[in-house]
Amino acid sequence: MTRTASVFSRFPLPRLLAFALTWWLITEGAAASWMIGAPAVVLATLISARLLPPQRLAWAGLAPFAGFFLRHSLLGAVDVAQRAFRPARPLDPAVIDYPLQLQPGLPRVFMLNVVSLLPGTLSADLEADCLRVHVLDAGQDNPAQLAHLEARVAGLFGLTLTHNIN
Amino acid sequence: MPDLYHALTLFLLLNLGAGLWRVVQGPTAADRMLAAQLFGTTAVAILLVLAQAGGVAALRDVALVFALLAAVAAVAFVRRAWPQPEDEHDRP
Amino acid sequence: MTGPDYLSALLLLAGALFFLAGTLGLLRFPDVYTRLHALTKADNVGLGLIVLGLALQSGSWLVAGKLVLIWLLVLLAGASVAHLIARGARQRGIPEWRR
Structure with a gap:
């Protein structure tokens, strides 16, 4: 059949x-x-x-992405650790909206998960194409960091984004 | 190394015990669930250390099961056991 | 103790430090969202460092691979659960703490 x-x-x-x-x-x-x-x-x-239909994956991009991920998740942990250790407990949280260019599917789910492991960001909600991100420090340039990550994820799945915010 | 393994296990256990404070305090059911998350990750770490310290390979399989169970428990909590909306007295 | 032993010990101790940071964040941070940040990031890296330290001691590529596999599984579960809890908390109207 x-x-x-x-x-x-x-x-x-x-x-x-x-x-x-x-x-x-x-x-x-x-x-x-x-x-x-x-x-x-x-x-x-x-x-x-x-x-889950077979996905395109840029195999050559796997190692660079792994390197990027390991480096930034370590930075994220160091960042949150120093906030937890310092007596002043420096936090300035906010919720920001980030319009996703990645289409629904595995690349988007992947991005959602990685966001929570990178410095200062936590994916809190997804509405249509808008990702709500809870950030630990509203003073940082979080949108640029998210755009950088999105471009990286797109590259890993062999996609190109129409425009880059950076 | 064996001394270090045992000290590390003890430290992780104490760490876990401190996390219990959050279970007691809440204030929301979600905060209590966070402590369950902590238990999952810490239990995996402890089991992996003990597997290496005692040369018991099977403990790594127990750690694997713990990793899976912690995820299943959290999903079950969010989908089934979390009252909607949160009770008033549970509000922070 | 030999060279690799010292490296392992260093990694294990660093891992323990991150577990401590995760618990401190869980106890000190003001709301469920900020506590989620602390737990997911610090504990996952803590486990990663402990896994690395143990992998060096395991003396077997297979066991090292299995340890990394377990770590990846915990990472995936941790990140997904963090999102689920954060989304559920927002849907239930749990407010975010502001400075």
């Missing part, structure tokens, strides 16, 4: 490899576990292809 055919024609090999790697790691390389692992990995790939 066409549906079965479409599932197999869109069988996402990178996802199969990712699930296989996950199994290999959580079983700490136990060879005998593949009796169960092999069918589980194939099944997981089929189901995930059905639920």
Whole structure:
């Protein structure tokens, strides 16, 4: 049938490899576990292809993004830690609106999650294309930081944004 | 290293105990749920340290389950158990 | 203790410091939103540093990979839950603290 055919024609090999790697790691390389692992990995790939269509991903951008993410989440933690440690507890929170250019789907969900791990920002709500961001320090240039992140996320998923706020 | 592992475990446990204050204080149900978040992450850290300290590989699987359970618990709280609107006396 | 041991110890202690920061934020910050900032950012990095310190000691690429996998899972869960709680709090009209 066409549906079965479409599932197999869109069988996402990178996802199969990712699930296989996950199994290999959580079983700490136990060879005998593949009796169960092999069918589980194939099944997981089929189901995930059905639920979430294969995504474009700029593989070359993965390592630079990981570097950016690690650096900035460390900065974010240091920032919030010094606010927690200092006796004055310096906070100047606000809620800002950020119009998203990323279309609904995985890239947008990904951005939503990363926002909460970067310095001073927490994605608090999403209404239509507008992301409500709770910020710890209203005095910082939060919109520019968000625009930079959005461009990075778009690059990771092989998308180009129509205009850049920066 | 073993001494460090045990000191670290103890420290993380004390840290967890301090977080209980937020459960007691609230003031909103969401604040109490935050402490549950803290428990999830800290439990994962403690289990991973103990797995390395005692050479018990299975504890890493327990940590994995804790990571998943903490997420499921939080989602269940937000979707099912969180009164809407918050009770008046729960307001900060 | 050898060189890698010192590095591990440093990473583990730094991780513990971030866990302390997360709890301090949870106790000292004025509302649920600011507390969320503290918990998600500080604890996730704290766990990341502890994972790194343990991975160096594990002596196995497989175990190191598994530790990183667990960390990524906690990151994903933490960020998603933070968003859910923040959104739920706004929908329920819990006000944001202002300076």
